[in-house]
Amino acid sequence: MKYILAVLGVGAICLGIFCFGGNKAPENDYMRIHVVANSNSNFDTNIKYVVKDAVVEFLIPYLSEAQNKQQAMKIISEKVEQISLIANAALQKEGVSYSAEVVLDKEQVPTRVYGNLVLDEGIYDCLQINLGQANGDNWWCVVFPAVCFVDSQNPENIEYVSKIWEIINSAL
Numbered sequence: 001m002k003y004i005l006a007v008l009g010v011g012a013i014c015l016g017i018f019c020f021g022g023n024k025a026p027e028n029d030y031m032r033i034h035v036v037a038n039s040n041s042n043f044d045t046n047i048k049y050v051v052k053d054a055v056v057e058f059l060i061p062y063l064s065e066a067q068n069k070q071q072a073m074k075i076i077s078e079k080v081e082q083i084s085l086i087a088n089a090a091l092q093k094e095g096v097s098y099s100a101e102v103v104l105d106k107e108q109v110p111t112r113v114y115g116n117l118v119l120d121e122g123i124y125d126c127l128q129i130n131l132g133q134a135n136g137d138n139w140w141c142v143v144f145p146a147v148c149f150v151d152s153q154n155p156e157n158i159e160y161v162s163k164i165w166e167i168i169n170s171a172l
Contacts, residue, residue, distance in 0.1 A: 030119060031072050031144040032109055032126040037136025038098055044136050047094055051131060052139055054090040055083055063146055069125070072144035076127055077104050087129055098132030112140055 035055075037048035062079065066072040076083070080102055087100035107126040112119050119142070127143060 029069060030124055030142055031069050032124045033141045033143045034107060034126050035129045035139040036131060036134040038132030038134065039136045047091065047096060048131060048136065048139055050094055051087050051090045051100060051129065054086050055129065058083065058086050063143060066144055069144050073125060080104055101130045103128045109140065114142065
């Protein structure tokens, strides 16, 4: 099953230019994802990406149907238990002794830049995935609108499934 979502490059630039007329976006229109590694060791950092890939692969088909942030939050809130099972299965497959904690909550997020889109520091609704002691580096992304989900196995095959991208593209 090939599901790839990428709106990082052209999509993020178009999103920033056409939706916001500039480069700043209000925090209440976005839902974030935050994966925190157990530690900063190379091994734990690689595990963080394995878990991220598994969770993203699971979420893409569901989130591609979300028309707004509220729908994305509803989808994720209904899938938190499955997301936890998927994250922990990925950890188990890699043979680690720690587990993943998955929470849907509000979180303080630092300023992040995605192409021309700047998301200011602030409190965002966030899917948090803490691995083990959660003392390592973070992986941040935007779940809705999905501006940075890419299938790391086949990044050259890009399919835009963001509803906002479809609206922007149809306006052009």
